[in-house]
Amino acid sequence: MGQADNMTIASGTRGITLMERAGDHVARVASEMCSSQGRIAIVCGPGSNGGDGFVAARHLHQAGHAVDVLLLKDPAGLKGDAAIAFGQMGLPSQIVEPAELKENLSGCDLIIDALFGAGLDRPLEGNAAAFADTINKSGVPVLAVDLASGVNGSTGEAEGAAVQAVRSVTFFRCKPGHYLLPGRDLCGDVSCVDIGIPESVLHEIGPQTFVNEPTLWRDAWTVPGRAGHKYDRGHAVVFSGPMSSTGAARLAAGACLRAGAGLVTLASPPSAMMVNASHLTAVMLRSVEGLEGISDLLADKRLNSLLIGPGYGVSDDTSEAVSVLLNSECAIVLDADALTSHQNAPEALFTQIKGRKAPVVLTPHDGEFVRLFPDLVALDKLARARGAAARSGAIVLLKGADTVIASPDGRAAINSNAPPWLATAGSGDVLAGIICGLLAQKMPAFEAAAMAAWLHGAAGVEAGAGLIAEDLAPAMRPVIARLVEKP
Ligand SMILES: NC(=O)C1=CN([C@@H]2O[C@H](COP(=O)(O)OP(=O)(O)OC[C@H]3O[C@@H](n4cnc5c(N)ncnc54)[C@H](O)[C@@H]3O)[C@@H](O)[C@H]2O)[C@@H](O)CC1
Numbered sequence: 142m143g144q145a146d147n148m149t150i151a152s153g154t155r156g157i158t159l160m161e162r163a164g165d166h167v168a169r170v171a172s173e174m175c176s177s178q179g180r181i182a183i184v185c186g187p188g189s190n191g192g193d194g195f196v197a198a199r200h201l202h203q204a205g206h207a208v209d210v211l212l213l214k215d216p217a218g219l220k221g222d223a224a225i226a227f228g229q230m231g232l233p234s235q236i237v238e239p240a241e242l243k244e245n246l247s248g249c250d251l252i253i254d255a256l257f258g259a260g261l262d263r264p265l266e267g268n269a270a271a272f273a274d275t276i277n278k279s280g281v282p283v284l285a286v287d288l289a290s291g292v293n294g295s296t297g298e299a300e301g302a303a304v305q306a307v308r309s310v311t312f313f314r315c316k317p318g319h320y321l322l323p324g325r326d327l328c329g330d331v332s333c334v335d336i337g338i339p340e341s342v343l344h345e346i347g348p349q350t351f352v353n354e355p356t357l358w359r360d361a362w363t364v365p366g367r368a369g370h371k372y373d374r375g376h377a378v379v380f381s382g383p384m385s386s387t388g389a390a391r392l393a394a395g396a397c398l399r400a401g402a403g404l405v406t407l408a409s410p411p412s413a414m415m416v417n418a419s420h421l422t423a424v425m426l427r428s429v430e431g432l433e434g435i436s437d438l439l440a441d442k443r444l445n446s447l448l449i450g451p452g453y454g455v456s457d458d459t460s461e462a463v464s465v466l467l468n469s470e471c472a473i474v475l476d477a478d479a480l481t482s483h484q485n486a487p488e489a490l491f492t493q494i495k496g497r498k499a500p501v502v503l504t505p506h507d508g509e510f511v512r513l514f515p516d517l518v519a520l521d522k523l524a525r526a527r528g529a530a531a532r533s534g535a536i537v538l539l540k541g542a543d544t545v546i547a548s549p550d551g552r553a554a555i556n557s558n559a560p561p562w563l564a565t566a567g568s569g570d571v572l573a574g575i576i577c578g579l580l581a582q583k584m585p586a587f588e589a590a591a592m593a594a595w596l597h598g599a600a601g602v603e604a605g606a607g608l609i610a611e612d613l614a615p616a617m618r619p620v621i622a623r624l625v626e627k628p
């Protein structure tokens with residue numbers, strides 16, 4: 142965003158003009174949020190975020206609101222556009238000690254948080270933290286300028302105190318911090334407004350971080366054609382665990398088929414054939430024994446996408462099975478036990494992944510991630526996922542309420558449509574199955590993983606409160622139907 146601002150300013154738009162537009166938008170949203178008689182406290186920090194606040198104060202005053210401009214620091218220290226905006230405001234303001242802020246905020250109908258935005262460069266401490274704390278305890282709704290103060294726009298992290306907003310107004314494009322947790326929750330509902338930064342700056346900046354929305358992958362997804370055949374849509378194999386843990390693989394296989402794979406075979410240990418057979422209908426079943434059995438199965442070159450891990454068991458046998466799979470030419474999803482089984486020798490796994498042509502998708506949750514990439518866990522979530530993708534050569538889908546999908550080529554997508562109900566047993570197996578189903582249809586792996594995370598979230602919303610993993614594959618049907626209808 143800094144680059145976008147600078148390029149716009151370099152091409153002739155003055156910084157103060159951008160600030161004027163930003164502050165104007167903030168004032169409009171503030172007006173929507175309280176009655177025309179409402180009293181608004183605008184709490185301003187030392188940089189341009191505060192500058193947007195000064196502009197908003199002027200507009201709101203002109204619109205007839207009672208406005209209190211409260212300053213964290215001495216305005217003598219203001220620089221650049223913020224100093225200009227302060228000079229043009231024409232309203233009284235006061236520097237407030239943290240202890241006095243509570244009284245200043247009492248009786249107001251809305252607080253505009255213009256303390257810190259994109260320029261946050263350290264956690265909120267001291268007076269700034271006390272300001273955030275007092276704002277949060279006031280019980281007054283907060284509209285944040287750009288993002289909730291204390292949230293790091295690049296990472297979504299809030300290492301110190303942070304303001305809790307109900308709404309945020311941001312400019313030109315959202316920042317990762319609007320989508321990554323806890324930033325997403327702290328910023329509330331986000332409106333992204335146009336302040337005159339031309340779209341063309343994006344060509345030069347070439348952003349590599351995306352919101353996971355259909356526009357990101359819709360063109361890479363093929364809707365079956367009229368003359369299409371099921372064999373055009375690929376043949377996926379999901380590997381089942383032993384007799385006592387077969388459900389995870391069946392959930393995955395069902396979701397794989399629902400995601401559009403032409404055929405899905407569940408490869409079952411002989412001992413688990415009976416239990417698997419008694420539960421399967423459209424998914425096919427095949428008895429596969431040991432590593433030799435897997436090799437024999439994979440000799441069939443029509444099979445093009447594989448999933449191993451859900452309920453498979455953590456053991457050396459599992460890592461050997463994974464190695465046999467990696468020797469094939471199929472696209473592969475490694476989930477759950479297939480990841481944990483490599484905790485003692487992750488480098489060997491990564492070497493094998495990097496040596497093959499067909500893609501591999503790893504789908505760790507935080508616990509599995511730390512076993513494979515222990516030195517990366519201190520990084521922020523985007524950096525963790527990107528670092529893991531670069532190191533492993535795989536697409537990494539790092540799960541959570543803010544799932545991140547990262548590619549070794551540097552692209553990363555942040556998923557934000559997952560309802561909390563998705564945190565339930567078997568949900569991850571379904572997700573792995575969806576990815577496998579999209580890979581079977583020859584979708585490129587980054588797009589397949591991103592679409593799968595989105596479909597999984599949308600199915601969770603469709604199934605609604607009280608869902609269990611079994612509900613997800615049926616709920617995908619209307620979601621897919623809507624995607625087909627609205628290209
Ligand atoms: N031309 C532009 O660059 C535009 C910027 N805009 C606004 O400008 C904001 C960015 O402005 P700035 O870069 O001036 O940054 P901020 O206003 O976010 O804050 C920077 C100031 O806060 C101080 N600071 C940072 N972290 C602190 C902490 N934890 N505790 C205490 N002080 C801290 C810095 O030393 C600096 O003085 C955006 O968020 C947006 O609101 C908009 O006006 C649109 C145009």
Ligand SMILES: [K+]
Nearest residue numbers: 254257288290
């Ligand atoms: K702010």
